[in-house]
Amino acid sequence: MEKLIAGKSIEVNEEGYLTNFAQWDKTVGEELAKEANIVLSDRHWEVLNYLQTEHKNEVALSIRRIGKSGIVDIKEFYALFPNAPLKTATKIAGIPKPASCI
DSSP states (O other), rough: OEEEEETTTEEBBBSSOOOOOOOOOHHHHHHHHEEEEETOOHHHHHHHHHHHHHEEEEETHHHHHHTTSSOHHHHHHHSOOOHHHHHHHHHHHTOOOTTTTT
């Protein structure tokens, strides 16, 4: 299905995750963050870039892996992305919902 995000028609699944990462850019990420009531800081972008890199390298994402990444600890991850941080962060990053998320 399609959704208008940042003035662009973007392909998303029924949960709102992008189905085509090539359609993602920073303006799309910023708009998705607004929908989640998050104002992105440089720190948010560091974490989002890390998640995208891990996804491109086909690494399975989990809260535990992120906590051990050296990029962000679990406490800060929850502070940056409250309410389901991994689901929220991956949606903003334009990558699929991790299998570890229900």
